[in-house]
Amino acid sequence: MFTKSYFRRHNPIKIMKENIEKTIKDILTTNKKMKMIKYRLNLQKYRMNKMEQIIAQSSDHVFLKGRKINKTS
Numbered sequence: 001m002f003t004k005s006y007f008r009r010h011n012p013i014k015i016m017k018e019n020i021e022k023t024i025k026d027i028l029t030t031n032k033k034m035k036m037i038k039y040r041l042n043l044q045k046y047r048m049n050k051m052e053q054i055i056a057q058s059s060d061h062v063f064l065k066g067r068k069i070n071k072t073s
Helices: 002-009 012-057
Strands: none
16 A cells, blocks of 8 residues: 555656656757857957957057067067
8 A cells, every 4th residue: 555655646657757858958058158158258268368469459568469478679
């Protein structure tokens, strides 16, 4: 009696089926997620480079302009 009601509430076959579906869905959407992550990363890099350029233009710091310290000219 107890085992029967337990299996009604916690059906292992149903749980296994849901886990397999979830895994398949994750596998199929991984490529799309990776594309979004790459896009966001490239956008952040672009914004960071733009910000560094703006700072370098308004500042006289050598390390921000990309010049070498030992440059002779």
